[in-house]
Amino acid sequence: MKKMAVIVSLSLTAAVLAGCSEQQAGGGSDTAAADGACDPSKVRLVGQVRNESNPYEASWLTGGDTFAKSVGLTQERLTYGGDSTKQQEQISQILAGDTKCLVMNVLPNGDSDTAPIVKGADQAGAFLVTQWNKPADLKPADYKTWLSHITYNGEESGQQIGDALAEKIGSGGIIALQGVLDTAAAKDRFKGLQASLAKNPDMKLLDQQAANFSRAEALTVTKTLLAKHGDKVKGIWAANDDMALGALEALQQAGKTGKVAVAGIDAVPDAVAAIQKGDMTATVSSDGAWQGGIGLAIGFCYATGKLKVADTPADDRAFFAKQFLITKDNAAEFAQPKTDPADFECGNVFNRKVGPLT
Amino acid sequence: MTVTTEVAPAPRRSSRRGASFRDAGPPVALIVIFGVFAALSPQFRSFGNVQNIVDSAAVLAVVTCGITFVLMMGSIDLSAAGVMGASALTVSLLVANNRNGNDFGFFGILAAVLLGCAFGCLSGLALVLLKVPSFMATLGVSAVGLGVATLMFAGVQPNISDAALKGWAVERFLGFSYLTWIAVACILLGWLIQRYTRLGRYAYAIGGAEEVLTLSGVQVRPYKVAVFALAGAFYGLGGVMVTSQLGAGLVQAGNGYDFSAITAAVVGGTLLTGGRGGVLHSAVGVLLVMVLTNGLVQVGVSPYWQGGVEGVIVVAAVAAAVIPQRRRNQVVK
Numbered sequence: 001m002k003k004m005a006v007i008v009s010l011s012l013t014a015a016v017l018a019g020c021s022e023q024q025a026g027g028g029s030d031t032a033a034a035d036g037a038c039d040p041s042k043v044r045l046v047g048q049v050r051n052e053s054n055p056y057e058a059s060w061l062t063g064g065d066t067f068a069k070s071v072g073l074t075q076e077r078l079t080y081g082g083d084s085t086k087q088q089e090q091i092s093q094i095l096a097g098d099t100k101c102l103v104m105n106v107l108p109n110g111d112s113d114t115a116p117i118v119k120g121a122d123q124a125g126a127f128l129v130t131q132w133n134k135p136a137d138l139k140p141a142d143y144k145t146w147l148s149h150i151t152y153n154g155e156e157s158g159q160q161i162g163d164a165l166a167e168k169i170g171s172g173g174i175i176a177l178q179g180v181l182d183t184a185a186a187k188d189r190f191k192g193l194q195a196s197l198a199k200n201p202d203m204k205l206l207d208q209q210a211a212n213f214s215r216a217e218a219l220t221v222t223k224t225l226l227a228k229h230g231d232k233v234k235g236i237w238a239a240n241d242d243m244a245l246g247a248l249e250a251l252q253q254a255g256k257t258g259k260v261a262v263a264g265i266d267a268v269p270d271a272v273a274a275i276q277k278g279d280m281t282a283t284v285s286s287d288g289a290w291q292g293g294i295g296l297a298i299g300f301c302y303a304t305g306k307l308k309v310a311d312t313p314a315d316d317r318a319f320f321a322k323q324f325l326i327t328k329d330n331a332a333e334f335a336q337p338k339t340d341p342a343d344f345e346c347g348n349v350f351n352r353k354v355g356p357l358t
Numbered sequence: 359m360t361v362t363t364e365v366a367p368a369p370r371r372s373s374r375r376g377a378s379f380r381d382a383g384p385p386v387a388l389i390v391i392f393g394v395f396a397a398l399s400p401q402f403r404s405f406g407n408v409q410n411i412v413d414s415a416a417v418l419a420v421v422t423c424g425i426t427f428v429l430m431m432g433s434i435d436l437s438a439a440g441v442m443g444a445s446a447l448t449v450s451l452l453v454a455n456n457r458n459g460n461d462f463g464f465f466g467i468l469a470a471v472l473l474g475c476a477f478g479c480l481s482g483l484a485l486v487l488l489k490v491p492s493f494m495a496t497l498g499v500s501a502v503g504l505g506v507a508t509l510m511f512a513g514v515q516p517n518i519s520d521a522a523l524k525g526w527a528v529e530r531f532l533g534f535s536y537l538t539w540i541a542v543a544c545i546l547l548g549w550l551i552q553r554y555t556r557l558g559r560y561a562y563a564i565g566g567a568e569e570v571l572t573l574s575g576v577q578v579r580p581y582k583v584a585v586f587a588l589a590g591a592f593y594g595l596g597g598v599m600v601t602s603q604l605g606a607g608l609v610q611a612g613n614g615y616d617f618s619a620i621t622a623a624v625v626g627g628t629l630l631t632g633g634r635g636g637v638l639h640s641a642v643g644v645l646l647v648m649v650l651t652n653g654l655v656q657v658g659v660s661p662y663w664q665g666g667v668e669g670v671i672v673v674a675a676v677a678a679a680v681i682p683q684r685r686r687n688q689v690v691k
Contacts (some may be wrong), residue, residue: 051508053609058513135522181662210661214613215604220414222654227407230400249605253413253528269608270515 038101048078059337063292078339129295129341140317157284161263164282171202172176172234195270235261241271264271289337297344306346318357395653402656415648416541423548424592432565432632433492439501442612445470445597447510450607453520478590482583526602548637565632618685
C-alpha cells in the first residue's frame, strides 16, 4: 500500500509540474516568435518523417542531423510510422512543451494532415516548414510562422524518366507500374509519363498496373505482365524506385536482366547502385538529405532573425524544388546522400526553387 | 495415457460423405475461375503464366499454412507482418550481405525461422498466461516484430549476396522455382502434422470443442502455445522467402500477408470459428486468390477496378463455399 501511495503522489507531482511548464512555455512563445530574435543556441530543431525504415526518409533525418550539427545543435528525430493520428499526437506533444524558438521540418502523412499541424504551430508560434503534402487551398502566405511549403513537380519527374526510357529503347513497348492510385504523387507522375508518351510516339504503353509503391507487389505484377506481353516489353516505367527494384528482381527471375530498361523515381541508394551497374536506366532525386536539412535551415534563419517573414516574397512560401535526373553519367555523384553546407546558408535557402506552387 | 492418445473427433465430422460434399466448394470455385480466365485470355492459359501463378503463390502458401493451424484452433493471428519483417531483416543480416561481414548461410536461415518461432511462442504465452485475446496478443507481437525489424534496418537496406538464398527465387527444378518446392514441402509437412500428430489433432479439437477436451483431462494450454510457435516458424520461413525474392531485407516484407493469408484460408474453407478446414483447404484458397489477382491483370481489367472486382469475387467465392455449412458458420452473426 505504501508503495502505491508513493507512486501515485509521484505521478501526481509529475503531472502538476508538466502542467506548469506547459503554461510557462505557452506564455513566452509569442514574443520570441514575433521578433524572431532567438539566441542560435536556444533554437530547438525537430524533424518528423513517417519512419526510418526506408532509405529515403532515413537520409532525410540524416540531412537534418548534419544541418543541426553545423549550427551546434541536435535535431529531435520523430517518426510516426505512417499513422496520421500518431503524427498529430507527436505534434501536440511537441507544441505542448517549450515552443519558444521551436523549428519543425515536417513531412505530413497526407494532404488532410497538414491543416491541423499548421493550426497548432501557428497558435504556439512555432516555426514550421512542411514538405510534399498540403491541400491546394491552404497557403503558407496566410500564416505568420508557417514559413514555407516545399514540394516537387511529379509531372516533371514522371516525364523525365519516361524520356530517359524512350532514349534508351528507341522504339517498342513499355509497361507502367503505378503507385497508390489515389495519391497526388501517383497521379502526377503518371500524367508525366503520358506527356512523355505523346512526345515519343515510337514508345508504346502496353499495360499499366498499380503496384502501390511496394517492392513486393511490383515483383508480382511485373512477373504477371512479363508473362502477358513477353518479349514485347522493352522498358518498365515505375512511379518509384522501390517498384523499379521489384521489377528488376522480376526480370532477374525471368532471366531478362539488362535486356529491359527500368526507370524509377526517388533515387534510393539501391536504385542509384543499380544505375551505376547498368541494370537500371534512370531515376529522379528530390535529394532527401537536402530536404531534411533545408526545412530546419529555413526555420533556423527566421528564428534567429536573419530572414524576416515580412520581407519574403510569396513565391518562396510555397514552391517546387529542383529535382535531379540520375543516369549512368552522374550516378556516382549521388551514390552517397550528402549535403552541401552552402545550401543551408540563409541567403541560399530558396536557391533550389524552380517555380511557384500553383 | 490411453485417454490422451484418442482424441474424440469433432461431432460435426460424423458424416464422412457430408464432409466431402462441403469440402468440394473451393476446389470447384478454383476450377471455374481458372476456366473462365483461360477462356478469356490465351496468355493466361500459357504454361509460362501457370508457372508464374504457382511461383507467386509460394510465400502466401507458407504463411497461410501457418495461420491455418491457428484458425483451426478458433484463434486468430495477425502477427505475420511483424514476424516476417523481423525474420527478413534477421536473415538478410546473417547471410552474406552488404551491411556486415556475416556469412552464416544456412544457419542464418535457421536463425530467422527460429526467431519467428520465438515470436509465435510469445503470442501463445500472452494468450494462455496473460489471457490476452489472440487478436490483441498477435497484433502486439506484430508491432514488436516491426519494431525489432526497424532497429535492425538502421537506415540502410541490407542487400543479400548469398548465392544459395538468392537462388531460391531464381533457380528452377522441373520448371518451378525452388521457392515453390519449399512451399510444397511446407504444405506436405503441415498436412502430416495436422493429420498424424497430436498437435494437429488437438488443434482441430480445441477449435471444435475446447471444453470437451479440457473435461477429458487434456492440458490444452501447452498445445495452444505450440500451435502459435509452429505458425510463427512458418511466418519466419515466409520472411526468408520474401527476402530471397526481393534480394533485400525489407521491414515491410510481410506487409499485407496477415490479411491475405486469413483471406486465403477462409476462401479455402477454413472456418474462423475453428474446428474445420486444414492445410490442404488453405492451399486451394491460396491458389484461388493468386489465380484471381493474376487473371484480372491478364484479361486486362483496369487497375482502377481491380481492387473492387477482386473483393466482390472473393466474397462471392466464400459465400458459395460456405452455403452448405451456413448453419455452422457462427461468424455470420
